[in-house]
Amino acid sequence: MVFDGxxxxxxxxxxxxxxxxxxxxxxxxGRATVTLVVLK
Incomplete structure (x- = not known):
């Protein structure tokens, strides 16, 4: 999923x-995770 690029x-x-x-x-x-990928 892409959110605001x-x-x-x-x-x-x-x-x-x-x-x-x-x-x-x-x-x-329960377990939940969110992973953000920051690109340079």
Missing amino acids: VPIQFSAGPIYYVSNTPGGPFGWG
Whole structure:
């Protein structure tokens, strides 16, 4: 996808935490990323 001449990538999906430290995340969650490509 291109926004105002800048290439952008979006992604999202589920994540499952198998093991963790005490007080950390557990079970299912969501994850999303946005990547901007800056060209010189």
